[in-house]
Amino acid sequence: MAKIRLGDTAPNFTANSSIGTIDLYDYLGDSWGILFSHPADFTPVCTTELGTAAKFKDEFDKRNVKMLALSVDGVDSHKEWIKDINEVQNTTVNFPIIADEDKKVSDLYDMIHPNADSTLTVRSVFIIAPDKTVKLTLTYPASTGRNFYELLRVIDSLQLTANHKVATPANWKNGEDVVVSPAIATEDAKNMFSKGVKEIKPYLRMTPDPTV
Numbered sequence: 001m002a003k004i005r006l007g008d009t010a011p012n013f014t015a016n017s018s019i020g021t022i023d024l025y026d027y028l029g030d031s032w033g034i035l036f037s038h039p040a041d042f043t044p045v046c047t048t049e050l051g052t053a054a055k056f057k058d059e060f061d062k063r064n065v066k067m068l069a070l071s072v073d074g075v076d077s078h079k080e081w082i083k084d085i086n087e088v089q090n091t092t093v094n095f096p097i098i099a100d101e102d103k104k105v106s107d108l109y110d111m112i113h114p115n116a117d118s119t120l121t122v123r124s125v126f127i128i129a130p131d132k133t134v135k136l137t138l139t140y141p142a143s144t145g146r147n148f149y150e151l152l153r154v155i156d157s158l159q160l161t162a163n164h165k166v167a168t169p170a171n172w173k174n175g176e177d178v179v180v181s182p183a184i185a186t187e188d189a190k191n192m193f194s195k196g197v198k199e200i201k202p203y204l205r206m207t208p209d210p211t212v
Contacts, residue, residue: 003110004137010035010128011108017096018078022068025132027096032065032159033128034151037111041073041081045145049123050082050097051089056148063155065127067095072106075099127155129162164210165192175212180205 004010010033014023027033036053038046053067060067071078082093098105106112111124123140135158140146157168166178180189182203189197195208 004126004134006134006137008134010126010132010134012132013105013108015105016075016099017068018075018082018093018099019096022096022098024068027068028066028128028130028132030130032063032130032155033068033126034060034065034155035068035070035109035124035126035128036146037106037109037124038069038071039123039142041071041077042084045143046071047081047085047088049145050085050093051091052148053095054085054089054091054093056152057094059152060155063152063159065155068098069095070098070100070105070111072100072103074101125151127151127158129158160209160211166207166210169206175209177206177208178210180207 010024012023012025014021016022024033036049038049040046050069053069057067073081078097078099082097086092100106103112109124109126123142123144123146125136125138125140125146126134127136129135136154138146153173156174157172160178161167165181165184167181168178172178180193180197184192186197186199186202186205189205189207193207193210195210198206200206
């Protein structure tokens with residue numbers, strides 16, 4: 001299976017989940033989406049991740065991002081696991097978990113890396129734009145839990161830069177100054193960005209976040 005690269009169209013699929021049958025494109029509609037995989041049910045790191053994801057759902061909702069998890073176990077297993085997650089993480093899992101027993105989705109999205117494990121999915125993350133293109137891919141080893149603050153930060157950057165001719169610098173957080181696109185001449189940038197442009201180098205110009 002070919003590796004999914006940035007800008008590719010996210011492959012559509014239909015699969016069973018903890019809330020019933022899901023067609024990816026129908027589920028996402030006009031929203032952004034985040035798809036993240038887990039090696040298996042009843043695993044310790046995944047339990048903390050899914051509990052954390054549930055607690056972050058309001059933040060994803062604010063950004064018009066629909067959440068979708070995946071594990072290679074079945075629906076009945078997912079439902080029992082969700083009970084554990086809710087109990088030990090003091091939350092309520094409020095998004096679907098795909099049951100990928102036949103590994104159809106895992107193979108479609110290249111979530112199984114044989115040199116890491118020949119059967120279990122790695123911790124893949126895909127952020128999908130409303131036009132169904134893939135805007136971000138991240139791959140964590142099974143031993144490392146995801147940082148959901150970073151995923152929100154990346155989504156903030158993706159949504160900002162989708163609508164404005166800017167980029168976000170290292171460690172940027174929502175509301176902080178941004179980088180003017182190199183494709184824009186400085187004089188044009190000064191006309192374009194009413195809050196001002198600070199020229200640090202001819203190729204490095206900063207401007208306040210245009211959405212604030």
